[in-house]
Amino acid sequence: MPPLPSVSGERVVRALEKAGFAVARISGSHHIMRHPDGRGTTVPVHPGRDIAKGTLRGILADTRMTIEELRQLL
Numbered sequence: 001m002p003p004l005p006s007v008s009g010e011r012v013v014r015a016l017e018k019a020g021f022a023v024a025r026i027s028g029s030h031h032i033m034r035h036p037d038g039r040g041t042t043v044p045v046h047p048g049r050d051i052a053k054g055t056l057r058g059i060l061a062d063t064r065m066t067i068e069e070l071r072q073l074l
Contacts, residue, residue: 008051016033
């Protein structure tokens, strides 16, 4: 398994938008993303901070994406 990239929440939001997700709502610093097929996830967006590795793995699991698919969208 390739290593996870260190990315900010804003970059993950943009990558998911390229994959067809849209920001359904924002609750504080968390962007709730939904896909038309029903998949959804929450992305924490904190300026100047990268997403924790475990959180990023959870986002990938929620969206049913692989690390390689995420890398291509970044």
